[in-house]
Amino acid sequence: MRFLKLMCLIAGLMPTVAFAEAPKQRKIKDAVPGxxxxxxxxxxxxxxxxxxxxxxxxxxxxxxxxxxxxxxxxxxxxxxxxxxxxxxxxxxxxxxxxxxxxxxxxxxxxxxxxxxxxxxxxxxxxxxxxxxxxLPMAQDVRLGSGDMLGVLSYTIGNRNDPVLEYPCRVLATQHQTLVMSCDVDFGASGAPVLALTNGKNPSLVSVVSARAAMGGRTVSVGTTLTAEALQQMMRGG
Missing domain, CATH: 2.40.10.10 (Trypsin-like serine proteases)
Structure with a gap:
């Protein structure tokens, strides 16, 4: 997991909305979909x-x-x-x-x-x-500011059990870069970013890339999934 100081990038992506506090991570006690x-x-x-x-x-x-x-x-x-x-x-x-x-x-x-x-x-x-x-993937999904997500990951603090960060919010998007309020920890690189709404089965819409600093707060940065990128990777393999 990388910790990046992406203030300039994130400032350019951020919409003019108030920043909501990210919720605490929670260790999973009951089974969750995915x-x-x-x-x-x-x-x-x-x-x-x-x-x-x-x-x-x-x-x-x-x-x-x-x-x-x-x-x-x-x-x-x-x-x-x-x-x-x-x-x-x-x-x-x-x-x-x-x-x-x-x-x-x-x-x-x-x-x-x-x-x-x-x-x-x-x-x-x-x-x-x-x-x-x-886990089903949702490719080329148009995520927007305020959309609710969840991140399921293993971290240095919870190496042997998954941690669910939910709910967290989309703060900004640009191209395939996604900035989220999810407060992930080291070890969460590559973790699936899940769309979990209305009790439906989760779908994977992004992958965690890094933690980032923004105005003294910690946010996370992800890469959204596109059909083109996945097909190119498959062809390359």
Whole structure:
């Protein structure tokens, strides 16, 4: 998880509305829709991100999770492990990664202001997982200021159990960059941003890229899903 000082970018995106306080993160005590599809990603047994199963053998996450945080080099796929449905330290399925595909326009920056808007990657697993655990995606969704979302993630404070941040709000959008009031923590990179409305099943609309500072407050930045980007990643893989 990156912490970015994106004040200039966010100020340019922000509409003229009051900023609402982000709610506290809550540890999940009861099962929620989509929980089985979300898992912890371990890279080299150390670095941690979050990912979501979007087909029986594909996991969606953030592209910067494919890079060693110290060297800035892209890691080999076989050092990444997806622990699906991890709860109380026990996963419903554990798989190694066979290949990785990042957004074709993503360029990794080791230090400084990171690229946003293209921070997406697909991980192909060595073996598929139950198709019942797949989280549906909503591509090319037009999110607007004030829309309600939820983020389901694993963090350094809750490594063995998922944390649901809900409700949080869309603050601004531009192209594929999404600024949200969701108060995520380190480890939430790649976590699914979910549209959860009226008791309907959740749909994945974005992926968490970073925490960011805005006016002394912490917000989160995500990359929205487009059919074109997903198709390009699939072709690349």
């Amino acid at each position: 929980e089985a599809s979300v898992g912890r990603l371990m890279v080299n047994g150390n670095a941690m991100c979050t990912g979501a199963l979007v087909s029986p053998d594909l996991v969606l996450t953030a592209a910067h999770c494919l890079y060693d945080p110290n060297s800035g080099r892209r890691v080999a796929p076989d050092v990444i492990e997806f622990q699906a449905g991890l709860r109380n330290g026990k996963a419903s399925a554990v798989r190694r990664v066979k290949s990785t595909m990042q957004h074709p326009e993503y360029r990794h920056v080791r230090k400084g202001t990171a690229q946003v808007g293209h921070d997406l990657a697909l991980l192909r697993l060595t073996r598929p997982i139950d198709s019942n655990a797949v």
